[in-house]
Amino acid sequence: MKRILIVALFFSSFSAYATAPSLEGHWQQYCNASSKKEEFFTGNKVSMHENYFADQNCEKLEAVIENSGSFEIDDEFLVPDQSIRNIDFTYEVVRITLHSDRFVLFYSEREMCGIKDWKKGETRDITGLRCEFFQVGRPVQVPMQGDMRYGIYKIEGTRLYFGRLMPGYDGSSPMRRPYLLDPRYFVKLIE
Helix, strand or coil: CHHHHHHHHHHHHHHHHHCCCCCCEEEEECCECCEEEEEEEECCEEEEEEEEECCCCCCCEEEEEEEEEEEEEEEEECCCCCCCEEEEEEEEEEEEEECCHHHHHHHHHCCHHHCCCCCECCEEECCCCEECCCCCCCCEECCCCCCEEEEEEEEECCEEEEECCECCECCCCHHHCCCCECCCCEEEECC
């Protein structure tokens, strides 16, 4: 009887150890270069917000880009660090909301994403569009519905790390999945 109890305790503690910490909840990065990212995980759904500010302290919001979709976590831990796991994102929608007159004027004059009539506070769906966010004449393809990104993540206490995007490891395919963690971590917020 004692032997059965010891074996049962061993397996129950092993399964608790092997279970990864939950992504569920609201995670936020600290302000960095006038921007702040947030991740909202609920079940298998995720919404990532890239918040852009007019100031270095991240107080005067100018624009929010929201990427929403679903995710799957690979059941296998990565080796050699068994706390890093694969995570695959599927895009459902990409939206942008402008919060400053300056951005509204800039986006409208440039017809950003082919849209002429940008309005302050109005959320616009830009899924699958081509937008010249960074340089005139060099549009970038906004993810389409169903597009996937392949990443890694690690939870360490209240910190969440994602894979570091680099040339050759941009997450656009399983073979281009990042293998290093980005040092800019998210902190879980208590709500």
